[in-house]
Amino acid sequence: MNGHPTTATGLLRRALHRHPRQLGAATLLLSLHQACEALVPVAIGVTIDRAVSTGSVPALLASLGATAVLFVVLSQAYRFGARHVVAGWFTETHQLRVEVAARVLDPHGLRGTPPTGELLSIATNDAERVGRVVEAASLVVAGTTALAVSAVGLLTISVPLGIGVLLGAPLLVGLLQLLSPWLTRRTATQQEDVARTAGLATDLVRGTRVLRGIGAEDAATERYRRTSAAALASTLRAAGAVGTYRGATVLGSGLFLLAVAGVAGALALDGAMTVGQLVTVVGLAQFLAEPVGLLGFAGQKVAEARASAARVVGVLAAEPLHPTGVPPLPGPGRLELPALGFHVEPGRTTGVVTTDPADAEALVALLGGRRAALPGELLLDGQDVAGLDPAAVRARVLVEPHAVVLFEGTLRTAVDPAGAADEAALRTSLTAAGAADLADLELAVADRGRSLSGGQRQRVGLARALLRGPDVLVLHDPTTAVDAVTEGEIAAGLARLRAGRTTVLVTSSPALLGRCDRVVVLREGAVVAEGPHHELAGRPDYAAAVLR
Structure with missing residues (x-):
């Protein structure tokens, strides 16, 4: 085969x-x-x-x-x-x-x-x-x-x-x-x-x-x-x-x-x-x-x-997880999960809150291609992802997982593995990711980022994703290892750098959810509520998952 x-x-x-x-x-x-x-x-x-x-x-x-x-x-x-x-x-x-x-x-x-x-x-x-x-x-x-x-x-x-x-x-x-x-x-x-x-x-x-x-x-x-x-x-x-x-x-x-x-x-x-x-x-x-x-x-x-x-x-000789498909047609970046009654508006920032962490993992695995989409389960600009070429889908939909993996090298190669970006773009991405304090682009980075703290690894991974500038960016808990002040800086940086682009934040961070145009609440595989963060804060289940 x-x-x-x-x-x-x-x-x-x-x-x-x-x-x-x-x-x-x-x-x-x-x-x-x-x-x-x-x-x-x-x-x-x-x-x-x-x-x-x-x-x-x-x-x-x-x-x-x-x-x-x-x-x-x-x-x-x-x-x-x-x-x-x-x-x-x-x-x-x-x-x-x-x-x-x-x-x-x-x-x-x-x-x-x-x-x-x-x-x-x-x-x-x-x-x-x-x-x-x-x-x-x-x-x-x-x-x-x-x-x-x-x-x-x-x-x-x-x-x-x-x-x-x-x-x-x-x-x-x-x-x-x-x-x-x-x-x-x-x-x-x-x-x-x-x-x-x-x-x-x-x-x-x-x-x-x-x-x-x-x-x-x-x-x-x-x-x-x-x-x-x-x-x-x-x-x-x-x-x-x-x-x-x-x-x-x-x-x-x-x-x-x-x-x-x-x-x-x-x-x-x-x-x-x-x-x-x-x-x-x-x-x-x-x-x-x-x-x-x-x-x-x-x-x-x-x-x-x-x-x-x-x-x-x-x-x-292992069977492929995703069959060979056709390239997706150009589109604004609208994601739909019909079975969940869930969609992501193009050009907007959508927050996703789950009452069960397993639901968040399942959603990220589906969007990131770690689980094969069933026919009709996930749509990209109205096209069934199950019939699309996985490489082309990943080029448009980038999922930055919660567990950040960095290769050995320098800060520059960690943020820009392809080496195609100029210094201004690198620093813009680092600033938006709340990593402006990492000023030395030639800073040595050990394998898996062991030479960096947990918060630094997380911010470098976020900067790497932002530098790619995909049509659709999906982030899973990107601020769990940073303090509240840095989390606020990241929320502002994301809103600024991703303005007009489709962004999905699977998170329970109030700072990030407050910057979302719309927040969707998932429970047991279905949408149970949606709206702005400040309106949903009055729901007991939402408050239990988000407010801390």
Whole structure:
């Protein structure tokens, strides 16, 4: 639907297909390295038979020279092969992270969006594990090459030994792969539990002040303790599976080595091979543990990559929250919610007061596109938003949420991320947002605005929204973290800067509501009253929600 692979296997295949140069070079060079490694015992055996046993100095010098060349080739092949592996691995990881970020930021949204912390885990840890499939693929070919060269070397010495290696090595690798599905399941469960814990930790850190305010620290701590304990248990189970897999690899390769060396020793005692050939066979038998280990390591990484690929595909191939629609026609910016009997007059400032905070959250989620509008539920200038292009709707209707998020940078980039506004416009927006005291536009702003106070973050977020100057601006409780004097300044600044434009204030602030042309009161999903603030102040339910 969106051009992305829809299965974990498809994602892994694409990762291999879109890096042909790095994968090809890495496979060729690492295979050359493994072939040279396998030839080292052969070179030592030839040196013993042709130089040491005969006492020939020229033969010794020639053998040493050839061995030196062999070591130079194998070392350089590994050096450049590893470089191509890392290049392909990191390039795929980067591309996956960009794709995940683009999918998350897509105006069409995601249906069933995971928590922020879990998305972060998918975009970092899971993307990296998927990228390692490039390494695993090159190691599979390199390990197979080493086994093939070793088998050929043994065949030239002893046909039974060579046949034994050709039959035994694939059998051993096949038996090890029987553990792969079990390892994949354990790894997938561990990654899900860790991501869930990371998401919960992110939410708790962001909501620390709220939790303290309502006295819910103990409940939150207990919830995190349970989630963390589950993540620990699944991590230990996954580590046990990895340990079992690696142990089986070491045990299997050790038994294989023992069998080959035992047969070679028996043949040497019978005089069927020379001393040099015996050394070659024993050396190859010892070396066989390396390619078998490489194949086992590659199998482990493929299992981890497959589990992570399933999680990445879950984001990339997720159904969009908003279907593709047509651009809205130009209009004055009239919003209507027919089911609520609620409308926003264009060019006016409308206040919205809810007796239940959940109603305010639901309204803001609908206007901001965090919830898909049902057919006929929300109209923009008479057009059904459910059939409009979400990106175009957001360009006209801007919703500044209550929880302000700022990126790391300076005050200038926090207010104007696009860098398109001049200094005069920046300062006008800051003044209207009651942030004229933040005079230094080059002031450093930490990630999420941690270097600013709560009130400063809120005012900077408001200034950012005002600078955009959208046709319709929706603000949700934009002054909860400021004092009464600053709140009055913001109310005056909003009235001045948004004069003649459509503005919706979902708030319980008397200072802001007093500046509204009209205030609508919502209760249980319906309009129960509307009028100027000073007239509604006489209603008990309105006074209970607003006056403080």
